[in-house]
Amino acid sequence: MNMLKMDKVCAGYGDLKVLFDISLEINEGEVVALVGSNGAGKTTLLRTISGEVIPTSGSIKWLGMELTKLPENKRAVNGIAHIPQGRGILASLSIKDNLLLGTYTKRTKPRRAELLENALQMFPILKERLNFPAGSLSGGQQQMLAIARAMMMAPKLLILDEPSLGLAPVVVDDVYRILDVMKRQGSSMLVIEQNLTKALSISDRGYVLETGHMQMTGPSKELLNNKDIQKAYLGI
Amino acid sequence: MIQVIINGLLIGAVYSLIAVGLTMIHGVMKIVNFAQGELLMVGMYVTYVLYGAFVAEGSAPYFLIVPVCIIMFLFGALVFKVSVSHVVGKSETSYIILTIGMSYLLRYGFQMIFGSNYQSIPVSESLKFGSITIGGIVFTTTRLIAFFAALIFTIFVNYLLSSTDIGRAMRATSENKTVATSLGVNAKIVYIVAFGLGTVFAGVSGLLVTPLYMIYPSVGAVFSTIAMSAMVLGGLGNIKGAMIGGMIIGVVEALSSTYLTTNVSQIFINLVLILILIFKPYGLFGKGVRIA
Ligand SMILES: Nc1ncnc2c1ncn2[C@@H]1O[C@H](COP(=O)(O)OP(=O)(O)OP(=O)(O)O)[C@@H](O)[C@H]1O
Ligand SMILES: [Mg+2]
Numbered sequence: 001m002n003m004l005k006m007d008k009v010c011a012g013y014g015d016l017k018v019l020f021d022i023s024l025e026i027n028e029g030e031v032v033a034l035v036g037s038n039g040a041g042k043t044t045l046l047r048t049i050s051g052e053v054i055p056t057s058g059s060i061k062w063l064g065m066e067l068t069k070l071p072e073n074k075r076a077v078n079g080i081a082h083i084p085q086g087r088g089i090l091a092s093l094s095i096k097d098n099l100l101l102g103t104y105t106k107r108t109k110p111r112r113a114e115l116l117e118n119a120l121q122m123f124p125i126l127k128e129r130l131n132f133p134a135g136s137l138s139g140g141q142q143q144m145l146a147i148a149r150a151m152m153m154a155p156k157l158l159i160l161d162e163p164s165l166g167l168a169p170v171v172v173d174d175v176y177r178i179l180d181v182m183k184r185q186g187s188s189m190l191v192i193e194q195n196l197t198k199a200l201s202i203s204d205r206g207y208v209l210e211t212g213h214m215q216m217t218g219p220s221k222e223l224l225n226n227k228d229i230q231k232a233y234l235g236i
Numbered sequence: 237m238i239q240v241i242i243n244g245l246l247i248g249a250v251y252s253l254i255a256v257g258l259t260m261i262h263g264v265m266k267i268v269n270f271a272q273g274e275l276l277m278v279g280m281y282v283t284y285v286l287y288g289a290f291v292a293e294g295s296a297p298y299f300l301i302v303p304v305c306i307i308m309f310l311f312g313a314l315v316f317k318v319s320v321s322h323v324v325g326k327s328e329t330s331y332i333i334l335t336i337g338m339s340y341l342l343r344y345g346f347q348m349i350f351g352s353n354y355q356s357i358p359v360s361e362s363l364k365f366g367s368i369t370i371g372g373i374v375f376t377t378t379r380l381i382a383f384f385a386a387l388i389f390t391i392f393v394n395y396l397l398s399s400t401d402i403g404r405a406m407r408a409t410s411e412n413k414t415v416a417t418s419l420g421v422n423a424k425i426v427y428i429v430a431f432g433l434g435t436v437f438a439g440v441s442g443l444l445v446t447p448l449y450m451i452y453p454s455v456g457a458v459f460s461t462i463a464m465s466a467m468v469l470g471g472l473g474n475i476k477g478a479m480i481g482g483m484i485i486g487v488v489e490a491l492s493s494t495y496l497t498t499n500v501s502q503i504f505i506n507l508v509l510i511l512i513l514i515f516k517p518y519g520l521f522g523k524g525v526r527i528a
Contacts, residue, residue, distance in 0.1 A: 050418055076420030088415040090408050097404050104401060105420035153419070 002027050003157060003188060004049070009058035011048050018044045020212045022058070026157065031179075031189045033199035033220060035233070036209035042192045043085050045209065046161055049190075050075060050082045063156075077105040079156030085165065085192075087146040091135030095126055098134050098145055102152025111154065119148040122178070140171035147178060158182070159190045164198060176202060196233045200224045239373055240494045241487055246379035247448075248486020249386035250441050254459055255466035255478035256390055257437030263473040264410045264430040265324045267331040271339035273460030275312070275435050279442025280451045281346060282307050287357045287446075294360040297446060298381060304443050305436050312435025313428050324427060325413070339456065347453040354450040364447060382444040389440060390479055393433070397475065406430055410473075461502070462489075465509050471522025480520060484508065 004026040012018040018041045026032050036042050047053035049060060051072035060067040062078065075082065082088075090098050099119060103112040120127040123144050129137070134145055143163060150158055163179070164172040172195075179202055183189065193199035200206050200220040208216040208229065216223065223229055258272045269275075286300050319338060323331045366377040397403040408416035409426045417423060441459070449455065466485050470477020485505055492504035512520065 052414060071422075073417045073420055073422045075418060082418050084415065084418070088412065088418070090411045090415060092411050093404070093407055097407070100401075101404055101408055101416075101419045101421075104405065109401075149419075 003063055004190075005061045006045075006048075007059045007061070009045075009048055009055045009060060011044060011053050011055040011058075013044075013053070018212050019048070019055075022209075022212075022214055024207055024214070024217075026188060026190055028156075029186050029188055030205065031183050031187075031191065031203045033203035033206040034190065034192045034209060035194070035196045035199050035206060036215075037194065037233075039211075040209045041212045042209055043161055046082065046084075046159055046190075046192065049080070049159065050084075076153060077107050079107070079154075080159065081150040081153040081155035081157070082159045083146045083150050083161060083163065085161040087142050089134045089137075089142050089145050089149070091133060093134055094131050095134050095137070095145060096130040098149050099126070099130075099152055102149040105153075108152065108154050112152075115152045115154060119151050122151070122181075123148045140167050140174065143167060143171070143175055144178070147175070151182075155187075157188045157190065159192075161192045162194065163191070164193065164195055172198065196229070197224070240490050242373055242375070243379065244487035244490030245483055246375070246383040246486070247490070248483035249383040249390075250444050250482075251459075251462050251466050251485050252479040252482025253386040253389055253437050253444075254441045254463040255470070255482045256393055256475055257434035257441075258463045258467050259470075259473060259475055259478040260393065260406075260430055260437070261434040262467070263475075264406050265320075265427055267320065267324065267335070268464070269320075269434065270332065270335040270460065270464075271342060271456075272434070272438055272463050273456030273458065274339045274342040275308070275438035275456070276442040276445075276459045277346065277451075277453065277456035278311065278342060279304060279308055279439030280446050280449075280455065281350060281442075282439065283443045283446045284355055284357055284451050293358050296359060296363050297357055297443060298385070301385070301440060301443060304439050308436045308439030309432040311439075312432040315435070316428055316431040320431060321424075321427065339460070343453050343456065350453065352453055354452045356450050357446050359447050378447045382448070385444055386441070389437060390475075393437075393475060396433075402426070402429060462505070465505055469509055469512055469519055471516075471519030474519070474521045477519055477521035 002025045006022055006024040009022040010017065010019055022045060034042055034045065044053055048055050049067065051070065055068055062080065099116060100112070103109050103115055108115060125141055126145060126148055134142065137145060163175050167175065176198060179189065183202065191199050191203060200223055203220045206217065206220045206223045207214060208223065254272060254276060258269060261267060261269050282304055283297055283300055286303055287297050291297060291300065319334060323334050363377060367374050368377065397407060405416060405421040406426050408419065409421060409423050413423050462485055466481035467478050469484060470481030488504050488508050489501040492501045516522070
């Protein structure tokens with residue numbers, strides 16, 4: 001049973017058309033990767049899910065409900081957590097306030113204490129600095145905070161837009177280790193990356209987006225071994 | 237001298253409260269409300285009307301604070317809904333025209349209803365001129381009450397912003413509306429609450445100064461200038477700055493009108509403002525423009 005189903009979605013910014021007839025599905029418990037080069041429209045695709053960009057045609061169903069008609073702020077209460085490109089932490093707020101905002105909706109507010117404890121157990125660095133402004137954290141720590149805050153939302157689907165962007169390779173490994181733990185705990189995820197190997201190594205299935213068109217889709221292992229993809233993205 | 241400074245600090249707390257309301261609106265929706273003084277004027281007239289209707293002549297107006305808060309919040313929410321909401325996040329400058337227009341509308345609207353005569357509420361002589369003396373310094377009762385009431389409201393704002401969900405949502409929306417929305421925050425509600433509270437603070441300030449000032453439709457102009465100066469002086473968008481800015485302006489005003497004449501206090505307020513901005517271009521607590 002698929003949780004999210006995008007069907008022939010077209011979208012853009014004003015006169016600029018960015019996405020053409022995009023179809024994509026995510027099943028429960030599945031990790032899906034969306035890869036593609038700069039400017040392919042990956043972030044725009046996520047924005048149609050988060051409600052920031054409204055599709056000009058097509059439909060997006062979330063657990064049977066039409067997402068394109070749902071007010072933007074209702075994603076959280078319906079179990080969609082979105083870590084945007086650039087992490088989206090609130091730099092002027094304390095780390096604690098960032099985390100608590102993860103339980104802003106009535107769906108998670110009653111479990112605030114428990115969720116906070118779990119998040120801090122997973123990210124002990126944050127515990128030491130709860131009252132510091134989030135902006136004082138390093139890039140890698142900010143990404144951890146963004147993931148921790150998303151976990152506070154107890155999401156049914158976690159969407160990550162280039163979680164490795166701007167991070168040192170060691171830190172990227174840390175981030176992916178955490179995503180792997182979450183995967184094994186049964187989280188559904190949609191991960192966007194330019195870094196194809198990373199994204200396809202953690203995911204069950206992948207989609208390849210090229211200049212707004214869905215070029216290819218299949219099990220991640222097959223995509224990794226695909227000669228065309230290796231040539232286009234890995235320079236092999 | 238100490239006496240004069242104390243007088244300035246006492247009334248300065250009220251200026252702080254007006255500036256805090258202004259700062260709150262600016263912080264959350266990036267709008268400078270040029271009608272803040274007129275909202276105070278509305279608060280004075282609401283106090284005046286309620287006093288006339290429900291309060292025995294001579295008694296203190298302070299317990300009207302609850303109805304004034306409620307009425308002003310609803311009034312602020314209405315003003316936001318019908319006018320301000322249309323310019324939030326739309327353009328960099330259209331709010332200037334809108335809120336200046338609103339200030340004229342309120343001023344002349346109230347003039348049509350109440351006339352341009354000076355009114356006052358008939359509080360008893362003992363309240364009006366009452367005072368207590370501690371260590372040789374005289375604390376006027378009305379100013380002392382205004383000071384503590386303004387202080388309590390300011391502490392309340394600080395608590396609200398720092399430790400409640402709606403406060404966190406307000407700060408989140410202020411920093412990044414898209415992220416706040418993705419966390420489930422309804423920005424429209426945040427805006428209404430912020431504007432409503434900004435209006436409440438102006439209205440309560442109006443109530444607190446009714447025993448001290450005459451009530452007339454253009455009384456807001458003075459307070460607009462003072463609140464704007466306090467906000468800029470403290471550093472735009474900074475609640476603590478607005479508080480201290482208000483106090484400083486109260487003291488400067490008291491000093492200049494005591495040692496020179498009342499008419500020059502505006503000049504001195506502006507002079508202090510210019511001096512501070514020369515040395516601290518973003519105000520006392522301003523952080524300047526954040527890059528990236
Ligand atoms: N807010 C915007 N307004 C107008 N055009 C935009 C906007 N955001 C993106 N675009 C354009 O849409 C196209 C797709 O951009 P998008 O950010 O979705 O690509 P991407 O695949 O996420 O790229 P990257 O890997 O660099 O993040 C680009 O041509 C970009 O210039
Ligand atoms: Mg992108």
